Amino acid sequence: MTILCVRFQLPPMYEAALPDLLGLLEEFTPVVEALPPDGALADLRGAERYFGRGAVDLASVIRVRALAHHGVDCVIGAGPGPMLARMALREARPGVTRAVPGDPDAVTEFLAGKPVAALPGVGTATARTLCEYGLDTLDRVAAAPLSTLQRLVGAKAGRELREKANGVDRGRVVPNAVSRSLATERPFPYDELDPGRHRRALLSAAEELGTRLRALEKVCRTLTLTVRYADRSATTRSRTLKEPTAHSAALTKAAYGLYEGLGLQRARVRAIALRAEGLGPADQASYQLTFDPVDEKARRIEEVADRARRKFGPGAIVPGALAA
Numbered sequence: 480m481t482i483l484c485v486r487f488q489l490p491p492m493y494e495a496a497l498p499d500l501l502g503l504l505e506e507f508t509p510v511v512e513a514l515p516p517d518g519a520l521a522d523l524r525g526a527e528r529y530f531g532r533g534a535v536d537l538a539s540v541i542r543v544r545a546l547a548h549h550g551v552d553c554v555i556g557a558g559p560g561p562m563l564a565r566m567a568l569r570e571a572r573p574g575v576t577r578a579v580p581g582d583p584d585a586v587t588e589f590l591a592g593k594p595v596a597a598l599p600g601v602g603t604a605t606a607r608t609l610c611e612y613g614l615d616t617l618d619r620v621a622a623a624p625l626s627t628l629q630r631l632v633g634a635k636a637g638r639e640l641r642e643k644a645n646g647v648d649r650g651r652v653v654p655n656a657v658s659r660s661l662a663t664e665r666p667f668p669y670d671e672l673d674p675g676r677h678r679r680a681l682l683s684a685a686e687e688l689g690t691r692l693r694a695l696e697k698v699c700r701t702l703t704l705t706v707r708y709a710d711r712s713a714t715t716r717s718r719t720l721k722e723p724t725a726h727s728a729a730l731t732k733a734a735y736g737l738y739e740g741l742g743l744q745r746a747r748v749r750a751i752a753l754r755a756e757g758l759g760p761a762d763q764a765s766y767q768l769t770f771d772p773v774d775e776k777a778r779r780i781e782e783v784a785d786r787a788r789r790k791f792g793p794g795a796i797v798p799g800a801l802a803a
Contacts, residue, residue: 481527481581482652483538484556484564486518487545488573500551503544507537512652515660515754520561522652538576560648563589565599586646591618598643605632605640620644661699662754663687670709670747677748681734683801684753689727692755693785698723698764700757702730704737709747716740717756723764728777730755 487500501519504511507530510522523534530537538555545551552574556567559581566589571577579589595617596606608631614620620628621644629637642649665680681704692699703717716737724730734753784796 481522481524481534482558482561482564483521483523483534483541484514484518484558484561484568485521485538485541485553486555486568487551487553489517489551500545500549503548504541507541510652510654513655515662520564520652535576535578542574542576558648559586561650561652562599562643562648563646566590566593566597569597583646587618587621590621590644590646591616593617595620595644598640600643601640605636608632617644660754660756660758661688661691661695661697662752663691664750664752666750667748670749672745672747674743677738677743677751678735679800680751681738681753682731682798684751685731685734686727686798686801688753688755689725689730689781690785690788692725692758693761693781694789695758696761697758698725698761699730699755700759701755702733702737703754703756704734705752705754706738706741706743706746706748707750707752709749711749714741723757723759725761726778727781 485504487497489497497513497515497517501511501513504519504521507526508521508523510525512520514520523537526537527533532540534557538557542553542555545553554568554571554573555576556564556569556571556578557576558564558567558579563579563586567577567579579586593616594606595601595609595615596603598617601609609615609620612627612631614623614628614631620640623641625637625641628641631637632640663684665684667676667680671677688699699720700723701717701719703715705713705715707713718733718737720729720733730753787796
């Protein structure tokens with residue numbers, strides 16, 4: 480077991496703590512991949528040799544340090560590869576690391592009987608197709624002929640699916656930087672059906688992201704919307720913006736476009752989350768001059784509002800639609 484998949488149990492709206500927690504993991508290994516908003520993968524192959532301890536022992540140390548230094552508990556899955564570590568995480572609980580041994584028999588036993596949807600990369604449509612042909616568990620997929628799987632899901636996808644179902648994990652941990660994204664979430668007190676309330680949540684989230692980006696002197700290139708439903712499923716859509724921006728109006732417009740593209744009808748929504756990705760320095764970004772006095776006025780008002788928020792708090796000035 481050389482790979483850890485860690486999910487920190489961060490309080491709502493506390494994603495700002497994630498970079499510090501990633502720094503904790505980097506004390507053990509430089510090969511850390513952030514999984515915003517609250518997780519990470521860590522490759523401990525070098526750390527096991529350096530510290531003379533196994534991944535499970537190191538996971539216990541990481542858990543204690545996260546609690547002691549940051550007051551944050553975590554759940555940890557361990558496995559010989561990223562895929563198996565992610566799957567182990569789903570069965571982990573605070574205080575106990577769920578580990579998948581590296582020998583083939585143990586991997587086969589771990590995967591046997593699990594639904595195909597439990598396999599990372601298998602979406603709802605693929606799982607539905609496989610289940611229609613009786614391939615509803617990973618052991619059945621592993622035993623199916625390669626030609627059958629390729630006929631059902633395609634040549635490349637069928638080959639990868641069969642390898643994963645047999646425990647072949649070709650993934651690797653790719654170090655990245657969590658600072659290249661910002662996120663915020665708006666949970667509802669009850670399952671919300673009203674599209675008007677959905678849009679107000681989007682407006683509030685976009686305003687917060689814009690304010691945070693401008694405070695950090697950053698702009699974003701991509702906006703991602705995640706809608707979580709009452710049955711605990713979720714839909715995620717992303718859009719690359721026409722130009723990098725931290726302008727709240729542009730972020731709100733993009734968020735509305737993503738939401739309308741989902742075509743939700745009477746959906747019971749539990750929470751809405753927005754993520755700004757592909758962050759870069761604002762002073763290095765370029766944007767098209769519009770010579771539009773309305774746009775220029777909006778940006779000047781935004782600057783004044785930001786100064787007021789810094790002085791009197793984030794709720795000092797809010798859009799009129801949110802004031803009620």
